[in-house]
Amino acid sequence: MKYSNDRVYRDLTYYQYVFNHPNDIPFWINITRRLSAKNILEIGVGDGRIAFPLIENGFFVTGIDISEKMLAAAESHRRNMKTTVRDRLELINANMTNFKISKKFDLVIITSLTFQHLLTIDDQLSCLRMIKEHLCNEGFLIIDVFNPNFTILSDAMSKYPKLVRYLYTFGNEKEIIRDDASSFESCTQNMEVQSTVEYYTAGHLVDKEFVINIGHIFFPREMELLLRLEKFALIEKFGDHDFSNFESFSPRQIVIAKCKA
């Protein structure tokens, strides 16, 4: 299967319009306070959407990301902040399946479905192993992924999956129309979303592109088993960023884990 998520992160115009969902930010600030964490490692920091509110609230963040483009966007924002605040963020170009940072953290976070970019069990376990090496003794890990929705999965397994249309408008002039067709391979549990994206200015089509995004769908017990294999103990599980309990129909699986003694 072709791995082409890189396309999503290369074009920041597309990424920042389509993936800007600020409603999870209060969750991350709140949970970091509840866990009394100070030094945080964010895996897949992206353009710093979560890291910036965290450093603005007094936390220290080290963010790693595989995409130089995303890190450059984060760095250009960081540079324009007050020195006392910007010094609380360090950005590092690294792969989450294999990295070494010369310090340990009391919290590691993987936000916004980033863990779903890891498509194989080997990569998923390598990432958890790396995290364990970078956690303090009493440190926590939080991973935020989708909870599988069987209606969506069953449609994505049909021969002619439905097209799902999204419309994004910016001011009076600019519009993006995105049509998604998803296909789910039950043998790998990987979901491929093929999107046709049209950019309009003042009603005229100015650009059109085809984007493929592939993510692994984690079933709840699978997530728990992966954690157990790497000797993490599950502490709590939420079903969304409102701290609701995890249930069958929850949109998310947000797991909080700790290394076993």
Ligand SMILES: C[S@@+](CC[C@H](N)C(=O)[O-])C[C@H]1O[C@@H](n2cnc3c(N)ncnc32)[C@H](O)[C@@H]1O
């Ligand atoms: C959905 S974005 C999340 C960005 C940010 N955490 C947020 O919540 O807005 C996922 C990020 O993970 C990064 N990423 C994907 N695969 C990665 C890997 N193997 N190692 C490190 N970063 C990776 C992408 O470049 C992208 O910036």
